[in-house]
């Protein structure tokens with residue numbers, strides 16, 4: 001195996017920039033409330049609870065019940081998953097009752113006139129009626145007007161006379177709306193003024209009026225969207241708008257409101273860890289009580305951070321690093337560059353209870369040192385774990401952050417530790433330097449005890465398509481500081497228009513040894529169906545590489561191909577055609593080629609002391625035999641939550657390392673909040689015992705919990721791929737009823753699928769399963785769904801399709817299947833079913849009678865919330881969730 005093995009921190013150098021962290025200078029409780037999102041949830045289960053709970057999200061912004069603005073994301077619907085996974089409150093943009101963007105103005109004039117406002121009040125009355133009767137009534141926050149500087153009132157005008165007229169109308173309407181809400185929904189919170197851009201003039205007039213008329217917002221909100229939000233020289237720099245706003249409150253004698261920057265970031269920022277750290281660090285420094293990613297593309301995926309429904313992108317792992325700071329106190333961070341737009345940022349916390357310091361830094365292509373003062377608090381030896389998550393494309397999943405260094409260091413006599421952050425040890429383009437698109441996490445704990453194996457990683461290289469040899473193709477620049485709402489691209493560029501017979505991109509790839517390598521082609525495919533390119537390695541046998549459809553040309557995913565390479569230089573060509581295989585179907589844009597040495601799948605290790613905990617849990621760092629730097633001491637009711645990553649749907653062995661003084665069951669093991677087993681104490685033996693659970697995990701993230709029923713110590717969990725009794729059934733082999741019919745599709749398993757399911761229980765798919773034992777099983781549904789609404793200026797308006805699942809004729813359970821971008825993209829989603837021992841009959845359908853409706857909603861609105869159709873069904877896998 002060729003690997004980059006690290007047993008020491010990289011050498012320190014004189015010339016690199018330094019970010020300083022002083023663990024002795026506390027700046028307040030870590031809030032961690034900026035992981036919110038606009039339309040990040042679209043349906044029950046989309047995205048999955050697994051992707052929500054570990055992020056400890058504070059607030060989200062969704063449409064009011066039955067709103068016409070988007071086909072999904074109804075606040076009442078997503079309230080259930082959001083609140084059960086720990087969310088605090090949901091904002092509703094009342095005007096999202098309207099269908100158009102910008103919102104249709106029923107009066108036809110600016111500012112909104114009486115016709116307009118009367119119509120608005122019918123909408124507001126509906127929203128208040130629905131929200132106030134919800135079991136979550138106290139957790140909805142009203143946003144009466146959205147971007148009034150732009151919509152209906154156009155308060156952003158530079159014409160002072162027009163401004164005064166418009167602002168007077170707006171303030172009058174604000175007062176009436178807020179009064180209505182507070183009268184009819186006592187205790188409800190109101191947020192405003194929610195301008196697209198913060199303006200001193202507008203907020204001065206708004207706050208003065210609101211103070212004098214007793215209609216102050218409970219939460220103040222505005223948006224920070226363009227890159228100048230990150231520019232110290234700009235009036236729109238967030239640190240400036242924040243300071244201006246707080247000064248305004250003081251001048252006006254208004255008590256400090258919580259602030260929610262409920263839309264932040266452009267497309268070039270979203271999904272990119274190195275950009276996300278810049279935004280969240282500013283918000284955390286200001287102790288902004290909440291912030292949310294903007295909605296530029298598609299609903300139901302946390303603004304691109306969740307791929308499909310349960311797979312994490314790199315951005316998801318960034319927000320997990322951020323959430324893991326929860327419980328700490330922020331400490332002083334001194335940035336190396338406070339004057340340049342888009343410069344690096346960092347957040348740092350000290351957590352006395354856990355005895356951990358956590359730092360997340362990044363967003364720079366220049367190497368840097370993290371200089372930590374106050375590290376003497378951890379003792380004479382400090383354990384350091386450095387890991388990184390870097391951009392994985394908008395629609396391809398990312399594994400857990402890669403550990404770059406793990407080991408003990410000795411602080412200087414003054415308590416200083418310097419952690420050099422260099423490249424990700426990748427060959428090829430730019431890999432030697434710190435990664436601009438990456439966020440780096442540094443965790444400090446007491447060292448000196450425990451065992452940590454040196455870090456071993458497969459050899460990797462990255463090659464930008466725009467730097468390769470290009471024939472009949474066009475290099476395009478994507479998201480940049482100036483083009484802030486362009487999609488991000490690796491190196492800001494990609495290669496498109498590869499649609500001529502001789503179009504090709506040829507990479508010169510140099511590898512250290514001959515052998516098998518995985519090529520990760522980062523591409524975009526807006527053709528709506530699978531497309532292809534002809535691949536040759538060193539002029540050898542050609543083959544066609546298949547590319548799933550993506551949302552558009554710049555919404556990238558990764559196609560993996562395994563090839564044999566020779567030692568030294570290799571020529572890898574991706575072209576439109578090749579004499580041996582003919583012309584490829586369709587076309588694709590190319591952003592980057594990742595090259596990775598194929599190594600055997602390695603177990604993944606999760607240290608308990610780095611897990612998320614609740615209840616009576618202590619952190620100990622005193623056992624010489626422990627793995628990592630420490631372990632947990634759980635008392636009855638204490639819980640550790642591990643985010644366990646699975647490359648694919650399938651069985652994994654989970655090995656729990658623990659110790660207890662009591663014989664027998666000492667803890668419950670949970671998978672995705674279902675109990676699946678117990679840990680047993682074996683006192684008198686070795687200090688650390690092991691228990692193994694073989695569980696069926698879902699591709700992406702899984703929540704594995706250990707909840708103590710008696711005191712125990714918990715050291716770590718190791719997950720290793722395993723095998724088990726997975727049964728597979730092609731949908732076309734099932735019993736079809738009614739309109740359900742077999743159809744052909746080249747990318748479907750077996751070349752066929754079943755369509756026409758839906759619009760009544762009679763149109764169904766039924767198949768039998770023999771279960772060796774009764775209990776919970778996972779039903780993995782392979783499906784396609786490209787239903788969309790009529791379109792939207794900046795969103796794809798995708799629609800999730802429901803499937804009613806009935807076992808042995810019992811009551812059906814409804815699950816939602818997210819849009820797959822194309823009718824030929826076959827994705828998989830596992831849903832739990834309970835089977836009896838022996839023969840079981842599973843029936844799938846979509847009965848619209850099982851869908852939610854809102855028959856009395858005021859037009860334009862959506863009286864029927866769910867699609868009447870089921871997704872197209874390709875095949876199913878059925879597997880017991882746990883096998884002993």
Ligand SMILES: [Ca+2]
Pocket residue numbers: 464465466489490491492493494590591592
């Ligand atoms: Ca590129």
Ligand SMILES: [Ca+2]
Pocket residue numbers: 607608609626627628629630631714715716
């Ligand atoms: Ca441990």
Ligand SMILES: [Ca+2]
Pocket residue numbers: 730731732748749750751752753873874875
């Ligand atoms: Ca099939």
